[in-house]
Amino acid sequence: NAGVTQTPKFRILKIGQSMTLQCAQDMNHNYMYWYRQDPGMGLKLIYYSVGAGITDKGEVPNGYNVSRSTTEDFPLRLELAAPSQTSVYFCASSYSEGREQYFGPGTRLTVT
Amino acid sequence: TQLLEQSPQFLSIQEGENLTVYCNSSSVFSSLQWYRQEPGEGPVLLVTVVTGGEVKKLKRLTFQFGDARKDSSLHITAAQPGDTGLYLCAGVSGSGYALNFGKGTSLLVTP
Incomplete structure (x- = not known):
């Protein structure tokens, strides 16, 4: 099992560009999450999904979008990147x- | 959002010392999880505590859940350099969908 995989590992964007962060899990988990982690600020929930086709906003969803077409994949889309989106992004999954x-x-x- | 306050924020100790880090909230949690995160990696679960007053041991690490299920502590005995990392507590509220994370305690253990 690979567990939870994310690509890319690093990325530099210019202000206004868009990109998709990829996340996949092979544990057949229904629940998946996207967090951002800023220095000294812990983990903030961006979006989560309780199953294919079902997504909902977390604490800090502005500037992001998600989709969940399959159980395995949960991509995070950034539209019109802003310097405030400079962060480390973590994808996670759970059984329930x-x-x-x-x-x-x-x-x-x-984002520069 | 139910806040979890972790203290201290930073801790630097020498190998062999004992330490305790704390996770406190004014809210009641149905369970509380402790994660350790090493630089450049995602958090990894250490333990989940569910029952008020519960004590769990993981080798040199001892976790306690407060009687009122509002707070928790992590005690490390004879710390080793391999214990270095960011320790995060995360609480599960009644709604249960997402974890509320504290800001973490950054621990450095030097030889």
Whole structure:
């Protein structure tokens, strides 16, 4: 099992550009999550999904979009990148609500 | 959002010392999880505590959940350089969909 995989590992964007952060899991988990982590600020939930076709906003969804067409994949889309979106992004999955979350290795994004 | 306050924010100790880090909230959680995150990696679950007053041990790490299920502590005995990392607590509220993370305690253990 690869667990949770994320691509790319690093990315530099110019202001106004768009990109998609990829996330995939092979554990057949229904629940998937996107977090951002800023220095000294912990993990903030951006979006989550409780199954294919079902997504909902977390604490900091502005500037992001998600889709969940399959159980395995949960891409995060950034439209019109802004410097405030410079962060490390983590994707996670869990078997059910409130259970252990398995995290990917993260994507470090810089917007300049 | 139910806030989890972790203290201290930073801790630098020498190998062999003992330490305790804390996770406090004014809210009740149905369970609380502790994760460790190493530089450049995602967090990895250490333990989940569910019952008020519960104590769990993981080798040199001892986790305790407060009787009122509002706080938790992590005690490390005889710390080693391999314990270095960011320790995050995360609480599960009644709604259960997402974890509320604290800001973490960054631990550095030097030889």
